[in-house]
Amino acid sequence: MAITDSCRSDVSVASAQLAPVFGDLARNRARAEEAIRNAAGAGARLVVLPELCTTGYAFADESQARELGEPADGPTVTRWRELAAALRIVIVGGFCECDGGPPRNSAAIVDADGGLTVYRKTHLWDREQLLFVAGDTPPPVVATAAGRVGVAVCYDAFFPEVMRALALAGAELIAVPMNSPVMDPPGRTQPLAVEVVQALAAAGANRVFVVQADRTGRERGIEWAGASVICDPDGRLLAGPVADFERPALLTATCDLALARDKRLGARNDVFADRRADLYRDAATTNPTKETVN
Amino acid sequence: MAITDSCRSDVSVASAQLAPVFGDLARNRARAEEAIRNAAGAGARLVVLPELCTTGYAFADESQARELGEPADGPTVTRWRELAAALRIVIVGGFCECDGGPPRNSAAIVDADGGLTVYRKTHLWDREQLLFVAGDTPPPVVATAAGRVGVAVCYDAFFPEVMRALALAGAELIAVPMNSPVMDPPGRTQPLAVEVVQALAAAGANRVFVVQADRTGRERGIEWAGASVICDPDGRLLAGPVADFERPALLTATCDLALARDKRLGARNDVFADRRADLYRDAATTNPTKETVN
Numbered sequence: 001m002a003i004t005d006s007c008r009s010d011v012s013v014a015s016a017q018l019a020p021v022f023g024d025l026a027r028n029r030a031r032a033e034e035a036i037r038n039a040a041g042a043g044a045r046l047v048v049l050p051e052l053c054t055t056g057y058a059f060a061d062e063s064q065a066r067e068l069g070e071p072a073d074g075p076t077v078t079r080w081r082e083l084a085a086a087l088r089i090v091i092v093g094g095f096c097e098c099d100g101g102p103p104r105n106s107a108a109i110v111d112a113d114g115g116l117t118v119y120r121k122t123h124l125w126d127r128e129q130l131l132f133v134a135g136d137t138p139p140p141v142v143a144t145a146a147g148r149v150g151v152a153v154c155y156d157a158f159f160p161e162v163m164r165a166l167a168l169a170g171a172e173l174i175a176v177p178m179n180s181p182v183m184d185p186p187g188r189t190q191p192l193a194v195e196v197v198q199a200l201a202a203a204g205a206n207r208v209f210v211v212q213a214d215r216t217g218r219e220r221g222i223e224w225a226g227a228s229v230i231c232d233p234d235g236r237l238l239a240g241p242v243a244d245f246e247r248p249a250l251l252t253a254t255c256d257l258a259l260a261r262d263k264r265l266g267a268r269n270d271v272f273a274d275r276r277a278d279l280y281r282d283a284a285t286t287n288p289t290k291e292t293v294n
Numbered sequence: 295m296a297i298t299d300s301c302r303s304d305v306s307v308a309s310a311q312l313a314p315v316f317g318d319l320a321r322n323r324a325r326a327e328e329a330i331r332n333a334a335g336a337g338a339r340l341v342v343l344p345e346l347c348t349t350g351y352a353f354a355d356e357s358q359a360r361e362l363g364e365p366a367d368g369p370t371v372t373r374w375r376e377l378a379a380a381l382r383i384v385i386v387g388g389f390c391e392c393d394g395g396p397p398r399n400s401a402a403i404v405d406a407d408g409g410l411t412v413y414r415k416t417h418l419w420d421r422e423q424l425l426f427v428a429g430d431t432p433p434p435v436v437a438t439a440a441g442r443v444g445v446a447v448c449y450d451a452f453f454p455e456v457m458r459a460l461a462l463a464g465a466e467l468i469a470v471p472m473n474s475p476v477m478d479p480p481g482r483t484q485p486l487a488v489e490v491v492q493a494l495a496a497a498g499a500n501r502v503f504v505v506q507a508d509r510t511g512r513e514r515g516i517e518w519a520g521a522s523v524i525c526d527p528d529g530r531l532l533a534g535p536v537a538d539f540e541r542p543a544l545l546t547a548t549c550d551l552a553l554a555r556d557k558r559l560g561a562r563n564d565v566f567a568d569r570r571a572d573l574y575r576d577a578a579t580t581n582p583t584k585e586t587v588n
Contacts, residue, residue, distance in 0.1 A: 122573055123568055123570065125562075129562055134570075138573040155568075158498075159499070159568075159569060160454030160455075160458060165573075190530050191531075192486055194494075194530070197494045197498065197529060198498065201454075201491050204488050204491065205452060235492075268419075269420060271452070276416050276428075279416055279432040280455035280456065
């Protein structure tokens with residue numbers, strides 16, 4: 001909390017857009033560490049790294065995910081815990097988790113004291129279904145040194161329910177490690193990529209900060225959206241997307257978390273209090289049968 | 295249904311961005327009728343008009359809303375029903391509803407045979423709370439001659455639950471009559487207005503078309519966002535926003551409703567089937583208390 005302004009609660013944050021090389025664990029770990037150090041050097045108290053940032057994304061099959069994966073006490077996350085504690089920075093990053101059982105598409109949330117929470121992606125995209133087992137625990141909200149941090153991994157964030165649930169659970173900032181392939185090249189002619197639109201909409205609808213870290217660099221024929229952004233609770237861009245989306249980059253912004261704790265909107269509205277949950281539940285939990293016709 | 299392509303189900307639609315003059319019912323009704331006729335003349339089978347498009351928005355107090363309001367069988371909606379039947383066009387438009395009781399911020403959904411459904415806005419924005427009583431019936435999905443049409447009025451659409459519920463209830467297209475004041479002028483420096491971002495995100499997350507009709511023209515010191523757009527189920531712009539957002543305009547696009555009935559996304563995903571409703575419900579229906587910390 002800033003003492004000079006009792007209403008503000010500023011936290012500097014960073015989103016690291018990286019270009020992993022598939023399967024080159026040593027090199028990718030070094031790049032992640034460099035990004036963490038750069039973020040800390042820039043004054044950030046939280047840094048978000050992309051999904052699966054030490055292995056790369058395009059596994060040929062499950063056995064390759066097993067081979068390249070590592071447990072949550074393996075070298076990648078252990079190093080992140082050391083760095084977090086040494087640099088006093090919160091790290092949220094994606095890694096391929098495997099401890100002998102089926103591989104998981106996981107995110108580590110490492111607090112600035114090295115404390116660890118692991119989240120296993122619950123909505124698997126496309127071929128991930130052939131490689132990973134989905135998690136059965138909801139995306140968490142973790143009380144960290146850099147505020148209450150929610151986490152959603154890539155396709156998770158495409159579900160408005162996920163972002164809403166994280167915000168209702170008290171997240172002030174939602175970290176989104178991402179690996180988003182470009183699905184439709186003509187989409188680039190739009191003013192903003194769909195992944196950026198989703199992040200902005202979730203930030204605005206829930207009045208939270210969203211720190212999204214996408215990957216870049218071609219990999220086995222896949223192009224990436226480069227949709228790294230930092231969004232504020234008004235649903236506006238604080239940083240990113242990177243103009244040349246094929247370039248690694250470190251985005252930084254100052255987030256006043258007090259804004260995310262205040263769900264009021266204008267003089268008479270509040271995006272949480274104004275919810276009419278009684279009116280949503282029916283339709284939200286049933287199949288398409290409702291119809292109102294006079 | 296187009297016979298030449300059995301997979302397609304094309305419907306031409308229009309969004310009419312209008313500039314009502316506050317309190318000038320005759321003039322505003324004439325402008326709405328002109329827009330309906332222009333839409334039909336352009337081949338549209340559905341036209342969306344802005345919120346409160348025959349009265350204007352900035353009522354001084356409730357008594358003025360009572361004075362300018364009219365029942366659902368009053369001149370405005372009666373005329374829309376005549377026009378719909380004569381022109382074979384579905385009309386969705388906002389009007390100030392008053393039948394002697396408290397005023398309502400309502401939308402008429404008029405089918406191409408003149409059949410009427412009335413929806414009363416359930417999420418009231420700012421001073422609307424001093425003027426109107428909120429509806430207690432969820433936003434409806436109406437089976438019309440132009441497909442299954444959901445409706446949400448302005449601030450309703452800001453709630454991801456509303457748009458999700460309409461889509462789950464079978465809406466292929468969501469009509470959004472809107473009167474959105476510009477809340478924060480610096481927002482204009484963003485690539486897209488927040489109201490456009492929300493419409494695009496809802497379209498993409500739910501794989502539906504969104505036809506949003508905002509108003510324009512200054513009124514009692516209020517500026518408007520001019521956020522009229524037509525969005526496709528990929529969350530991309532088919533038409534709008536109008537470059538000069540202070541100008542009335544008629545946006546048109548062809549919507550293949552078959553795309554909105556197919557919730558698949560890529561080879562292995564489906565935005566409805568992939569929902570993990572068991573994981574959302576807890577957080578979505580409780581207060582911010584959940585926390586996961588190791």
